[in-house]
Amino acid sequence: MSVKDGDGTTSQDGKAYELQIYPRLSLETASCCILRVTKEATAASVIRDAAETLGLDTRKLYVLAEVKECGGEEWVLESTDLPVHRVLLWPRKAQEQHSQKEGFYFLLQERNHDGSIRYVHLPTVGNEQESKRLVARGFLPPQQEDLEDLCNLPVLNEDSILDNLRIRFQKKKIYTYAGSILIAINPFKFLPIYNPKYVKMYENHQLGKLEPHIFAIADVTYYAMLRKHINQCIVISGESGSGKTQSTNFLIHCLTALSQKGYASGVERTILGAGPVLEAFGNAKTANNNNSSRFGKFIQVNYLESGVVRGAVVEKYLLEKSRLVSREKNERNYHVFYYLLVGASEEERREFRLLQPEEYFYLKQENFMIEDADDLRHDFERLQQAMEMVGFLPATKRQIFSVLSAILYLGNVTYSQKSSGREEGLDVGPPEVLSTLSDLLKVKEEPLVEALTKRKTVTVNDKLILPYSHSEAITARDSMAKSLYSALFDWIVLRINHALLNKKDMEESVSCLSIGVLDIFGFEDFETNSFEQFCINYANEQLQYYFNQHIFKLEQEEYQAEGITWHNIDYTDNVGCIHLISKKPTGLLYLLDEESNFPHATDKTLLAKFKQQHQQNHYFVPTPVMEPAFVILHFAGKVKYQIKDFREKNTDHMRPDIVALLRSSDRAYVRQLIGMDPGAMFRWGIIRASIRALAAFNEAGRRWAAKTAGVVRPNSRVPLGELQRSNVPIERMYRKNKNPKTRQLIPKNLLDTRSLKYVVGLHDRTTKSLLHLHKKKRPPSISAQFQTSLSKLLETLGKAEPFFIRCLRSNCLRRCK
Structure with missing residues (x-):
């Protein structure tokens, strides 16, 4: 110095x-x-x-x-x-x-x-x-102009595209056009560009007239629907953590705000409330995303020709059930469990027998700590408010939270080999867990223990009761938890659809237009990839094919048909990868179903069949002989899948003895969840409401009779005491449901059989397959159900004009700078 x-x-x-x-x-x-x-x-x-x-x-x-x-x-x-x-x-x-x-x-x-x-x-x-x-003066380098549309770049290559996106992002401009496609970069923080004034600012403007924004896509979609009288759809894609779910929320907010022509039908409020409810039950923290959607959803908003919202439908795809019982390191279970355990009041903790998160096996992980308790409490309050917006009554919410608590207690059930006597089988415990579980599900403890330790097998001439091995018992316990949660999630989606229904949907004379918003799981490549990632990435392959068709193939065919001079653009066609996975008869999904039906097949035999059929396929990359995995060359890169549990996850149904146990529950809501018909719970609610109304009427009559005692009048009816002592089914139902203090589970405005049948018709009916209720026919596998629902989705998208939003992560560490 x-x-x-x-x-x-x-x-x-x-x-x-x-x-x-x-x-x-x-x-x-x-x-x-x-x-x-x-x-x-x-x-x-x-x-x-x-x-x-x-x-x-x-x-x-x-x-x-x-x-x-x-x-x-x-x-x-x-x-x-x-x-x-x-x-x-x-x-x-x-x-x-x-x-x-x-x-x-x-x-x-x-x-x-x-x-x-x-x-x-x-x-x-x-x-x-x-x-x-x-x-x-030369003290700063010349500023590079950022272009709102990548198509306007003087030199169009990968470097110039990335440079333009980077410069705009550094200026907090997270949206950029590529023609009619919107590119959205996740800033991992909230920007003040989503106020209602921005909805108004972008209203009825052509794309490109104003700064790129997600509201501009919503606006141009809305007015294209009204102008052309053609259904529209917005397809949001991107890897996990790129901001797809938040983009969906912004779109739904804008689409409902645009429809309010001086008055609102109340459906808008329900649509906005559905988002937080679905996120709480269907989203979780993963390695790449703190709010990762573990299911796909397609929200179709219906409009009158005047542009006013008149209803909506939510379709869900492939809930990741395995997350309920196991996860990778530094990941979490579904949000709703943490919301409930941290945000519940003391009264709710006593009612639902809640413990601390680290005391549950299904939530416990190495170095587990709750560092965001204040946020979780706030999120629980937000969930409660959203459930009210959707129409869940207080009694319904308590029933849901009680089932969630029971699912967590299922994970705390432990097994040990019987140590005394010659009797084979397992001891199950701890006693306090079984007692609490019995109380929450309102089932008797003895059949509960039997269902968790033994299986019933029906042969031609006899019915056998065989004890589970330790591993089989663990699998049965976890299967019960997963199926119960999946049934609960299905019920919530059905309930939301019922609340979103407008009765005009059932009148054929009423013309209807719609805008669909697709928020489906992004492409995934984790350290360990399993059946869920296989299905998710297959869905992304299908959506990439749909994107290629509309952006490249169909556009070029139209130019050629009209005689426009045009040089064909080469693009990566992924149809070969789709055929590898789903083409009959040797596609991986069909081979998986085939092996799932063989009683003596294993994951090892499944992998061998994969390799035998596709060892020459360009998209199927062979792995070393001893490695229990296979590699697929996807459009987004190579992904290695571990073959372990593929067959089990593909046939993940609740065993009939577990179904029978839950059907014996004294809690009506539990019986409704595992009912054969997904709409049965609503019909049963209507019957119970009618019985309670009859009980209230009788009670009022008795009180009036007591006041007017001494007045003599003819009476030809059977005395009420004798009527109550009869044992016909309707009287047993009356005695069970006559308590006028019983809280109603379904709002009065939804007790309508016509609307109920319509909603059940829209529902994908996965509950019936999930519960393995078919007596003669084997239920469809999980992959078969997923293929069917995905085909239905692509058919719906094919009938609409698409807009695309491509979401990108700004960094891999989820940092806001």
């Missing part, structure tokens, strides 16, 4: 100030020079003295830059600027000793050969005029 006096100019107060000047090169090792200067010392004089002190070539041109690391700022001083005046604006500690470690210092920078300056900290220029001045 060297010290030298400045130019000797005397200041008015006669005081000298120290400036520490660092050279640009080798900042970590180079020593600084300290100059003693006055307030009136200019940047030019400081540069001259610093260059001499540091022994630099004084014939070269240098500039002095003020660095503020805390704000990421680096400002070049003009020759007449006064450095001391800048120092006096710094924090006191930085003024006393402005070393690099304090984050405030001066930097001596040599100009480049072209006259420009290379920066360590690119300046964030807040003043547009100051920015232009510095560019003109």
Whole structure:
């Protein structure tokens, strides 16, 4: 470090100030020079003295830059600027000793050969005029123009596209067009660009007239539907953590806001409330995303020809049931469990027998800690509000939370080999867990224990009861938990659809238009990939094919048909990968179903069949003989899948003895969840409501009779006491449901059989397959159900005009900077 006096100019107060000047090169090792200067010392004089002190070539041109690391700022001083005046604006500690470690210092920078300056900290220029001045003088590099539409780039290649997206993102412009496609980059923080005024600002504007925005896509879709009288759809795609779910929420918000022509039907409120409910029960924290959708959903918003919302339908795809019982490291179970356990009141904790999260096997993980308790409490309040918006009554919410608690207690059931006597089988416990589970599900403890430790097998001439092995018992326990949660999720989706239904949907005379928003799981490639990732990535292959068809193939065919001069664009066609997975008869999904039906087949025999049939397929990459895995070359890259549990997950149905146990429950809601018909719970609710109304009427009659005692009147009816002593089914139902204090589970406005039948017709009926209720016919596998629902989705998309939103992650660490 060297010290030298400045130019000797005397200041008015006669005081000298120290400036520490660092050279640009080798900042970590180079020593600084300290100059003693006055307030009136200019940047030019400081540069001259610093260059001499540091022994630099004084014939070269240098500039002095003020660095503020805390704000990421680096400002070049003009020759007449006064450095001391800048120092006096710094924090006191930085003024006393402005070393690099304090984050405030001066930097001596040599100009480049072209006259420009290379920066360590690119300046964030807040003043547009100051920015232009510095560019003109060569103190800042020329600003590269950011283009709102990538199609307008003068040179169109991967580098120019990425550079344009990066420049816009650094300016907090997260949306960019590529023609009619919107590219959305997840900033991992909330930006103030979604206020209602923005909905109004983008209303009825052509795409590209204003700055790119997701509201612009919603607006152009809405008005295209009204103008063309053609259904529209918006397909959102991107890898996990790229912001698809949040983009869906913004779209739904805008689409419902656009429809409010001076009045609202109330459906908008229900649609907006459905989002948080589905997220709570269907989203979870994963390695790549704190709010990852573990199911796919297609929300179809229906409109009258006037543009007013009149109803909506939610379709769900492939809930990841395995997450309920096992997860990868640093991942979580579904959000709703943590919301309930952290956010429940003391009264609710007692009612649902809640423990701490780390006390549940299904939630416990290594180094498990709840660090976001305040956020979880807030999210639980938000969930309660959203459930009310959808129409869940307080009694319904309590029933749901009680089932969630029972599912968690199922994970705490443990098994051990019987240690006494010659009797084979398992001991199950702990006793307090079984007692609590029995109480929450309202089933008797003895048949509960039997269902968790033994299986019933029906032969031609006899019925056998065989004890489970330890591994089989664990599988049966987990299967019961997964099936119960899946049935609960199906019921919630059905319930939301019933609330979203407008009775005009059942009148054929009412014309209807729709906009569908598809938010489906993004392409996944984890450290360990299983059956769920296989199905998810297959769905992404299908959507990529749909995208290619509309953006490339159909567009080029239209140009050629119209005689337009056009050079065909080569694009990656993924139809070969789709055929590998789903083409009959040797597609991987069909081979999986085939092996799932063979009682003696294993995951090993399944993998061998995969390799035998497709070892020459370009998209099927062979693995070493002993490795229990296979690799598929997807459009987004190679993914290795572990074959373990493929067969089990493909035939994940609840065993009939578990179904019989739950059907014996004294809790009506539990019986409804596992009913054969997904609409049975509503019909049963209607019957119970009628019986309770009859009981209330009888009670009122008795009270009136008591007041008018002594009045003689003819009575030819059977005495009520005798009526109650009869044992016909309707009387047993009456006695069970006559309590007028029993809370209603279904709002009065939904007790309508016509609307019920319509909603059940829309439902995908997976519950029946899930519960294995077919007596003669084997239920369809999970992959077969998924293929069917995916085909139905693609058929719906094929009948609509599509818009596409491509979501990207700004970084892999989910950081907001």
